Amino acid sequence: MSGRKSGAPLLWLAVCFGSALEAVALGSRAVWRNGSAVLVPDYMLNLYRTQSQLERTSNYGSATRARRRANTVTSFVDQSKDEPSAESHQQYIFDLSGLSRTEELVEAELRVLRKLPSDLEKLQSCAGNLYHLLLYSCSSRGSSGKPILLTSRTINILDTTLSTWDVFNIGTTLKAHYRVHRTTQDSRYVCFSIAVVSHLTNEVVSPSLVGLGSTGQQKNERALLVAFSRTRRKENLFREIREKMKAMHMFDWSSEDHGRPRRRQKRRTALAGRSGAAGTAGGGGAIGGGGTGGGGKGGGRRRTRCSRKPLHVNFKELGWDDWIIAPLDYDAYHCEGACDFPLRSHLEPTNHAIIQTLMNSMDPESTPPSCCVPSKLSPISILYIDAGNNVVYKQYEDMVVESCGCR
Known part of the structure; x- marks a missing residue:
């Protein structure tokens, strides 16, 4: 049985101890969208x-209480114009319209690339070798009309x-911004600026002198706002996928050949054939007692x-690889087989399932057998483009079957 743990991922550990070699191996990746x-x-x-490696090994360790509650991380790229920074500050603008109002914001951070001077x-x-980076909010101002110093x-x-x-x-800062602008469109954009002060002279220097200028930046070098949040309700993947596909017009639902949906139907047929073969491949023998099956000598299906x-689920074959970045496939497993009397203890049947199975063994026509269903499920993490x-x-949650039982 897999060692996955259910619950929110411990994102702090993944952020702090992410291997640099893994980042080099993956590199930046461009995905074509519209x-x-x-x-x-x-x-x-x-x-x-x-995080995927931590999930496989269950090596979560300890983590801060805040990020332990987060199960979603959204990245927003700086939208400011690519122009030389002002003499006194470097500005960053982010469009946060993709941050759902139904999610609880747990934490957020601004990540700014500083090149070598x-x-x-x-x-x-x-001006010496020590400098203070002063982060201000230019989305809101204090009573004096000046930008508010947030941190340094x-x-x-x-x-x-x-x-x-x-x-x-x-x-x-971001939580306060949303509280103030909860009912207005002003919450869509947030703006930050960084001023640089020499520790030696106590004078403001141009951010570009210490490597914070945006001139000539590549796309993967732009500042990043990362929001850690937690959904207040259990996510329904199908509902979310359907909403995203409709929003992005990824499927032409009115087309005669139905495009990719028909390819999904072929995939389901292939999966059905595979699972049928697996169901007849042994793995436990026939169950004694009543019911409609049985492993008799009549040559019937055992x-x-x-x-x-x-x-095995392949997102690429489903046609979702233009918005799902990773994983492109994973092992979901499913439950199959008979729940005949007497039920085995490892199937962890409910009392109701035991009674139903007993009634079925006595009179199959009056009572259907209990069903073989997942008794334990575990989550997987998905990296995608919204x-x-x-x-x-x-x-x-509930993406991988860990064990099956009779219910």
Whole structure:
């Protein structure tokens, strides 16, 4: 039996201990959507890969209480214009319309790429090597009309020889923003700006001097706002998929050949054939007692006891690979077999199932047998692109059958 744990993923561990080698192996990936390329941030790819490994090994360890409650991570790319930063600050704008109002915002962070200074020696000689990065909100202002200082961090330009991502915790700010603008359209956009102050001279320097300028940035180098949230209700994957497909016009429901839906029907036929073959391949022998099956000598089809059978789901064959990034396939399994009397204890039958099975064994015409159904299910994580072209990591419950029972 798999070692998966149900419940929200422990995202903090995945973020903090994600392997750099995995990020290099995955790299940035562009997914085509409606004729345009959507770049998948390395951060989200690495988050998915690391979290998937933790799920397989159940090596969750300890985590902060906040992110333990999150089961959805949505990334928003900076929408500000690609132009030289002002002398005093660097601005970042994010469209948060893809953040559902029905979800509880648990935490949020702003991730900003800082490249190596173009002239490190000159910068150090003029203003030293220590600098304070001051993060302001330009979406709202204080009573004096000035931007509100949210948080700050100190950097040493000599600490790294590579580009690095500076991370600011903005969870409290984003929650307050939504409380104030809950009923207005103002909540769609949030704006932040970073000012840089020399620790040596206490003077403001241009952000571009310490590597924060946006000029010449590649798409995968743009600032990222990452929101950690938790849905208040259990997610229904089918409902969510249907809504997204309608919004993105991914299917032409009125076409004569029905396009991809017909391909899904072929896939179901193939799966049915596969599961039928698996059901006759032994794996437990015939069940004694009454019922309509039985493993007699008459050459009839043998009925196996209720057990877990293979079921492989391929999202690419379903035609969903243009919005589902990963996984492209997974083993879902299914339950199949007879629930004949006497029921085995490992099937964990309910009292009702025991009575129903007993009644069926005495009079099959009056009472149907109990059903072989999943008794334990586990979640999987899916990395996908939402209708707003934001990359989302979400954990969906009840996606993999771990064990079967009679109900």
